[in-house]
Amino acid sequence: xxTVVEALDAITSVVAPGPVESVPLAEALGRVLAExxxxxxxxxxFDKSLMDGFAVRATDVATGTARLVVVEEVTAxxxxxxxxxxxxxxxxxxxxxIPDGADAVVRIEDTEVEIDQxxxxxxxxxxxxxxxxxxIQQGTSMRRGDTVMPAGRRLRPQELGLLAELGxxxxxxxxxxxxxxxxxxxxxVAIDRQPQAGQIRNSNESMLAAQVRASGAVARELGIxxxxxxxxxxxxxxxxxxxxxxxxxxxSAGRLDLVPEQLEAxxxxxxxxxxxxxxxxxxxxxxxxxxxxxxxxxxxVSSMVCFELFVRTALRRLAATDPATPCPTAARLACDFEFRxxxxxxxxxxxxxxxxxxxxxxxxxxxxxxxxSTADANSMIHFPAGNQLYQARQWVEVHEWAGRA
Amino acid sequence: xxTVVEALDAITSVVAPGPVESVPLAEALGRVLAExxxxxxxxxxFDKSLMDGFAVRATDVATGTARLVVVEEVTAxxxxxxxxxxxxxxxxxxxxxIPDGADAVVRIEDTEVEIDQxxxxxxxxxxxxxxxxxxIQQGTSMRRGDTVMPAGRRLRPQELGLLAELGxxxxxxxxxxxxxxxxxxxxxVAIDRQPQAGQIRNSNESMLAAQVRASGAVARELGIxxxxxxxxxxxxxxxxxxxxxxxxxxxSAGRLDLVPEQLEAxxxxxxxxxxxxxxxxxxxxxxxxxxxxxxxxxxxVSSMVCFELFVRTALRRLAATDPATPCPTAARLACDFEFRxxxxxxxxxxxxxxxxxxxxxxxxxxxxxxxxSTADANSMIHFPAGNQLYQARQWVEVHEWAGRA
Numbered sequence: 001x002x003t004v005v006e007a008l009d010a011i012t013s014v015v016a017p018g019p020v021e022s023v024p025l026a027e028a029l030g031r032v033l034a035e036x037x038x039x040x041x042x043x044x045x046f047d048k049s050l051m052d053g054f055a056v057r058a059t060d061v062a063t064g065t066a067r068l069v070v071v072e073e074v075t076a077x078x079x080x081x082x083x084x085x086x087x088x089x090x091x092x093x094x095x096x097x098i099p100d101g102a103d104a105v106v107r108i109e110d111t112e113v114e115i116d117q118x119x120x121x122x123x124x125x126x127x128x129x130x131x132x133x134x135x136i137q138q139g140t141s142m143r144r145g146d147t148v149m150p151a152g153r154r155l156r157p158q159e160l161g162l163l164a165e166l167g168x169x170x171x172x173x174x175x176x177x178x179x180x181x182x183x184x185x186x187x188x189v190a191i192d193r194q195p196q197a198g199q200i201r202n203s204n205e206s207m208l209a210a211q212v213r214a215s216g217a218v219a220r221e222l223g224i225x226x227x228x229x230x231x232x233x234x235x236x237x238x239x240x241x242x243x244x245x246x247x248x249x250x251x252s253a254g255r256l257d258l259v260p261e262q263l264e265a266x267x268x269x270x271x272x273x274x275x276x277x278x279x280x281x282x283x284x285x286x287x288x289x290x291x292x293x294x295x296x297x298x299x300x301v302s303s304m305v306c307f308e309l310f311v312r313t314a315l316r317r318l319a320a321t322d323p324a325t326p327c328p329t330a331a332r333l334a335c336d337f338e339f340r341x342x343x344x345x346x347x348x349x350x351x352x353x354x355x356x357x358x359x360x361x362x363x364x365x366x367x368x369x370x371x372x373s374t375a376d377a378n379s380m381i382h383f384p385a386g387n388q389l390y391q392a393r394q395w396v397e398v399h400e401w402a403g404r405a
Numbered sequence: 406x407x408t409v410v411e412a413l414d415a416i417t418s419v420v421a422p423g424p425v426e427s428v429p430l431a432e433a434l435g436r437v438l439a440e441x442x443x444x445x446x447x448x449x450x451f452d453k454s455l456m457d458g459f460a461v462r463a464t465d466v467a468t469g470t471a472r473l474v475v476v477e478e479v480t481a482x483x484x485x486x487x488x489x490x491x492x493x494x495x496x497x498x499x500x501x502x503i504p505d506g507a508d509a510v511v512r513i514e515d516t517e518v519e520i521d522q523x524x525x526x527x528x529x530x531x532x533x534x535x536x537x538x539x540x541i542q543q544g545t546s547m548r549r550g551d552t553v554m555p556a557g558r559r560l561r562p563q564e565l566g567l568l569a570e571l572g573x574x575x576x577x578x579x580x581x582x583x584x585x586x587x588x589x590x591x592x593x594v595a596i597d598r599q600p601q602a603g604q605i606r607n608s609n610e611s612m613l614a615a616q617v618r619a620s621g622a623v624a625r626e627l628g629i630x631x632x633x634x635x636x637x638x639x640x641x642x643x644x645x646x647x648x649x650x651x652x653x654x655x656x657s658a659g660r661l662d663l664v665p666e667q668l669e670a671x672x673x674x675x676x677x678x679x680x681x682x683x684x685x686x687x688x689x690x691x692x693x694x695x696x697x698x699x700x701x702x703x704x705x706v707s708s709m710v711c712f713e714l715f716v717r718t719a720l721r722r723l724a725a726t727d728p729a730t731p732c733p734t735a736a737r738l739a740c741d742f743e744f745r746x747x748x749x750x751x752x753x754x755x756x757x758x759x760x761x762x763x764x765x766x767x768x769x770x771x772x773x774x775x776x777x778s779t780a781d782a783n784s785m786i787h788f789p790a791g792n793q794l795y796q797a798r799q800w801v802e803v804h805e806w807a808g809r810a
Contacts, residue, residue, distance in 0.1 A: 025596065026626065029615045044774060045605060050704075052657050075632070076703075077592030079603040094657050095592055095703060095774075097603050141777040148777055157619055157807065158779040161612025161705055165605070165776055169597040187482030187500055191430065192574040198484045198502050200450060200570070207566025210434045214562055221431065227480070252457050252499050298481075298500060299455075300566055329758030353734030356800060357762050369449060369500075371570055372546040372553055374563040395761060402562065 004309065004344060007275045007285070008325045011313050014271055014287055017320035018243065021175045025163060028155050030216040031173035032319035037149040039166055042139035047098035051134040054089040054111055054122050055080075055102035061129035070113070070120040074099060089122050098135050105134035152320050154216075174319040179212040179311075180242035181205050182222040182235050184249040184259060185298060190224070203371060204248040204303050208296070211307045214402040215315050217244075232262045240266060240291045244314060246307070249298030251282040259295045260284055268293045276385075278343040279368035280306040292318075299368035305346045305380060308401055328382065328397045331358035337390045339383045348377035351398055360398050377401070409714065409749060412680045412690070413730045416718050419676055419692055422725035423648065426580045430569060433560050435621040436578035437724035442554040444571055447544035452503040456539040459494040459516055459527050460485075460507035466534035475518070475525040479504060494527050503540050510539035557725050559621075579724040584617040584716075585647035586610050587627040587640050589654040589664060590703060595629070608776060609653040609708050613701075616712045619807040620720050622649075637667045645671060645696045649719060651712070654703030656687040664700045665689055673698045681790075683748040684773035685711040697723075704773035710751045710785060713806055733787065733802045736763035742795045744788045753782035756803055765803050782806070 002010065020034040049055065055074075060066050068089035074080040076095035084090055084101030092098070092105060110126035142148055148166065153159060155173070163171065181204075188202040189195050202224055209219035220242055225235040227250065239245035250259035251273070260273060268288040273295075275283050279302035284295030292314055296303040309326055317324035331351055339345070349360040360381055365373045382397040383390075390396065407415065425439040454460065460479075465471050473494035479485040481500035489495055489506030497503070497510060515531035547553055553571065558564060560578070568576065586609075593607040594600050607629055614624035625647055630640040632655065644650035655664035656678070665678060673693040678700075680688050684707035689700030697719055701708040714731055722729035736756055744750070754765040765786055770778045787802040788795075795801065 025611055026614060029618050041600075043777060045600060046603065048774065050772060050774065052662070075592075076590055077603055077632075095590065095605070095654075136772060136774055140771045141775040149780060153780075155615075156783075157612050157615035158709065158776065158782070160615040161608045161709070162776045162780050164596045164611035165608040165705075167596055167599070167606055185481055185500065187480075191569045191572055194572070195446075195450060198451065198482055200500070201572055203566045203570035206430055206569035207562050209431065210560075210562035210565040213434050227482075249500075257457070300570075304563065304566070327758060330760055330762050332762075353732060355735055355802075357735050357737075366545045367455065367541060369453065369455065369541055370546040371563065371567045372448060375554060375558075375567050377563070378561075397760075 001274045001276045002272050004275060004277050007272060007310060008313055010271050011285065011310060012317050012324050015292055015314050015317040017174065018177065018318040019175045020172055022170050023173055025160060025169050025171055028160060028171045028173055031155050031176070032321060033149060033151055033153045033155060034172045034174050036147055036151050037163065037166065037168060039142045039144055039146045039148050041166065042144050043141040043165060044136055044138055046138050048136050049092045049094055049096050049098060049105045049134065050136055051105050051107040052094050053092060053105050053107040053134065055084060055092045055099050056089050056104055056106055056129065057084060057086060057102060058104040058129050058131045058133065060086060061106060061124055064126050064128045066124045068122050068124065070122050103131045104129050107134055152322050154321065177217040177243045177315060177318050178220055179217050179244040179246060180220045180222050180239035181208045181212065182225055182239050182245065182247045184225045184227065184232060184247055186227045188224045204300055207300060208246055208248065208303060208307060211304065211402060215312055217315055227258060229258060229262060232258055233266065236262055236266045240288060242291060243318070244311070245291055245293045246296055246311065247294070248296045248303045251284045251295040251297060263293055263295065276343050278341055278345045281343065283310065285310070297368070300371040301348070301374060302368040304374065308380070308399060309346070312402070326399055328399045329358065330395050331360040331398045332393045333390055333396055334359045334361040335392050337362050339390060340387045341383065342385055344385050345383045346380040346399065347383055348374050349379050349381040349398060350377050351379040351400060360396065406679045406681045407677050409680060409682050412677055412715060413718055415676050416690065416715060417722050417729050420697055420719050420722040422579065423582065423723040424580045425577055427575050428578055430565060430574050430576055433565060433576045433578055436560050436581070437726060438554060438556055438558045438560060439577040439579050441552055441556050442568065442571065442573060444547045444549055444551045444553050446571065447548050448546040448570060449541055449543055451543050453541050454497045454499055454501050454503060454510045454539065455541055456510050456512040457499050458497060458510050458512040458539065460489060460497045460504050461494050461509055461511055461534065462489060462491060462507060463509040463534050463536045463538065465491060466511060466529055469531050469533045471529045473527050473529065475527050508536045509534050512539055557727050559726065582622040582648040582720060582723050583625055584622050584649040584651060585625045585627050585644035586613045586617065587630055587644050587650065587652045589630045589632065589637060589652055591632045593629045609703070609705055612705060613651055613653065613708060613712060616709065616807060620717055622720055632663060634663055634667060637663055638671065641667055641671045645693060647696060648723070649716070650696055650698045651701055651716065652699070653701045653708045656689045656700040656702060668698055668700065681748050683746055683750045686748065688715065690715070702773070705776040706753070706779060707773040709779065713785070713804060714751070717807070731804055733804045734763065735800050736765040736803045737798045738795055738801055739764045739766040740797050742767050744795060745792045746788065747790055749790050750788045751785040751804065752788055753779050754784050754786040754803060755782050756784040756805060765801065
C-alpha cells in the first residue's frame with residue numbers, strides 16, 4: 001500500500017500540464033498564467049506626484065518656509081508646459097507628472113495661496129523639504145523589460161490590476177479543467193427524494209461538485225450509477241469525456257465494488273489502489289488516453305479528504321502550479337488530544353486566527369460517514385500513525401480546505 | 406478624522422442585511438444561508454456498517470475467533486430480512502444497515518468463507534470483538550430536530566454536502582450583491598490603449614472588479630468618468646443602480662476632486678470622509694436611498710486596501726455575516742523591520758506557512774501607487790502609528806487578502 005507521499009508522487013508523475021487558451025483579463029480571476037509576463041513600461045511611467053499640492057525645487061524650501069510664484073497648474077493626465085525655475089512653484093494634482101526642474105512636492109495642506117497684483121503666490125510653512133518628498137520616481141516599481149510575473153501564477157485581484165497596468169488585456173492561461181462527478185451505489189437517492197429504509201441521499205455529488213468549483217474547475221454532475229456493470233459502464237463512458245472523472249463508492253473490498261474492474265474495462269489503467277491514510281484508504285487512481293480518474297471512497301468525509309489531498313494535486317499539476325503537492329500550515333492545538341490510530345490520519349479541525357497565532361481544535365468527529373462535523377471544520381489536522389497524547393499548544397500540521405467561511 | 410475602528414462601526418451601523426432569494430443547492434457555493442437549517446433525519450438514519458465484512462453478535466466473537474453460519478447477505482440500499490441469532494453472521498457491505506440482533510462488524514480481511522455441505526460458514530480470526538466495532542449507530546452525527554446550521558453561514562463544499570444529506574435541494578440565501586466599479590480621472594486610458602505622456606492605464610477597474618468577484622459578489626465595470634461634473638454625474642447615476650457603487654479617484658483635496666460634490670448632488674449622503682490610515686486616508690463613504698457608495702482613493706494600493714478593510718465589511722454586513730468586520734490573524738515577522746509612520750499602516754506582506762507557524766515578510770513596497778509589489782503579497786501587516794523597530798519573530802497582526810495563490 002502506498003504512503004500519502006508516494007501516492008502524491010505518482011499523481012504528479014502521471015499528470016502533465018494541460019493545454020493553454022487566451023481569455024480576456026476580466027474573466028481571468030483564479031486562472032493560472034501560462035506564460036511569463038515582462039513589463040513594456042516603466043512604472044510609474046514618469047516622476048509622479050503622490051499628493052495634491054505644489055511641485056517645487058527642494059533647495060527653495062530647505063528651511064520649510066518659502067513664498068514662491070505659481071507659474072502653472074498641472075492636473076493628472078496633463079504635462080506641464082513650463083520648466084520650473086528657482087523661486088517658482090507649479091500647482092499639481094495627485095498622479096500628475098512632476099514638471100521639469102522640480103524635485104519635490106509640498107502638499108496643499110501646508111500651503112496658502114495669495115493673489116498679489118498680477119501674480120499668484122504660494123506661501124509654504126512646513127518641515128524642511130528634501131529632494132524626492134511626496135513624489136515617486138519613474139521606474140520605481142518596475143522598469144521596462146523587468147519580468148513581473150512568472151508562468152504558473154494563479155491570478156488574484158492584485159495580479160489582474162498589475163497586468164491591466166501593463167496593458168495585458170488578453171491573457172494566456174491554462175484551460176479550465178472539466179471534472180465529472182459520478183456517485184455510485186444502490187443505497188443512494190437523489191437529494192430531492194425521501195430515502196426509504198436502508199437508503200441515504202446522494203450528498204457526495206453536491207459536495208464534490210462544490211469542491212471542484214471551489215478549486216476553480218468546472219463541475220459536471222453525472223448522477224448516480226447503480227451497482228451493476230451495465231449502468232456503471234455506461235456512466236463511466238460518459239464521464240470519460242471530462243478531463244478528470246471522479247467516482248465515489250465502489251472501490252472497497254465488497255462483492256459489489258465494481259468500480260476498478262469497470263474502469264479497466266473502459267480503458268482506464270490503474271496507477272495505484274489503496275493508500276495508507278485515514279479516512280480514504282480505498283482510493284483508486286488511474287489514467288486513460290484522455291482522462292484522469294479517481295475512484296474515491298463512498299463515505300463522504302473520505303471522499304472529501306481524498307479530494308483535498310489528491311484531486312487538488314492533480315488539478316494544480318494540470319495548471320502547472322509549482323508545487324502541485326499540498327502546502328500544509330501549522331497551528332497550535334487548542335486542547336489536549338488523545339490520538340489513536342495505526343494509519344496517518346487527516347482529522348477535521350477548526351483553524352482559527354488568534355492574537356498569538358493560529359490555533360486548531362479537533363472537531364467532535366464520528367468517522368468517515370460523519371459529514372455534519374466537517375461543517376464545524378475548515379481544515380484537517382495531520383496526525384502521524386501511532387497512539388499519542390498531544391498536548392494543548394503543541395504545534396501540529398494543518399491542511400486548510402478549499403472555500404473559506 | 407475617524408479611526409479605522411470608528412469607520413468600520415459607521416459602516417456596520419448604516420448597512421443593513423439585504424434581501425433573500427431561493428437558489429438550487431448546486432448554485433449555492435459561496436452564498437450565505439439566510440435561515441437556520443434543522444435536521445429532518447437522524448444521521449446515520451440507521452445503525453450502519455463502516456466496513457465490508459460480516460455483521461455478528463460481539464459476544465460470539467469475544468475471543469477474536471469464531472466459526473459462524475452465514476444466513477444472509479445484505480448490500481448497501483437493502484435491509485436484512487432475517488434477525489441474527491447466536492452463532493450466525495450476515496455478510497454486509499459498507500453503508501448497509503446492521504441487521505437486527507447484530508451489534509458489531511468484523512471486516513472481510515479478518516475472515517475466511519467455507520462452504521460446508523449445505524451451509525456457508527465464516528471463520529473469523531482477529532482481535533477480540535467488542536460491541537459497536539466497525540459500525541456507527543443511528544443518530545450519531547445528528548438527530549432529527551437538531552439545528553445543524555445557523556443562518557449567516559457561508560456555504561462551503563462541506564455545508565453543501567451536509568445540506569444535500571438533509572434533502573435541502575433549494576436554499577434560502579442572501580441575494581448576490583451587484584457592485585459597480587467606476588474609475589475617475591483624466592489621466593486614465595483603457596487597458597488596451599497605449600498611454601501618452603502623463604497618462605496611465607485604468608488598472609483600478611480590473612483590480613476592483615476582481616476583488617468584488619473574489620468576494621462572491623457580481624461586478625459591473627462602468628468604465629472611466631472624466632474629471633468634469635457632467636460626465637461624472639452621468640456615470641454616477643448609472644452606477645447608483647447597483648447595490649454598491651465603488652468610485653476610485655477624485656476624493657482627495659485637489660481642485661478636480663469632484664466626486665464628493667457630485668455624489669451629494671446625486672442624492673448620496675456622506676457618512677464619513679477621511680480615515681486615519683495609510684494608504685487610504687481620503688476614503689469617502691455615503692448612502693443613498695438604494696445604494697451604498699464608497700469613494701476610494703485613486704492610487705491602486707490605497708483602493709485595494711480600502712476595499713479589503715471597508716468594502717468587504719459592507720459586503721459581509723449585507724449578507725448578515727457575523728462578525729462583519731475584518732478578522733485579522735497573527736504571524737511572526739520574517740525579519741527585522743523599521744516602521745516609520747504617523748498613521749496606522751496596512752503594509753503589503755507575504756504570509757507563508759512554516760512548520761513552526763505562520764511567518765510574514767513585508768514586501769519591498771514603494772507606496773500607494775506601487776501595484777507591482779502587491780503581486781508579491783497576499784496580506785497586509787497592520788503597524789500601529791509611531792516609529793518603531795520591529796524585531797524578527799515578533800508577532801504582528803495580519804489581514805489576509807481575498808483570493809489565495
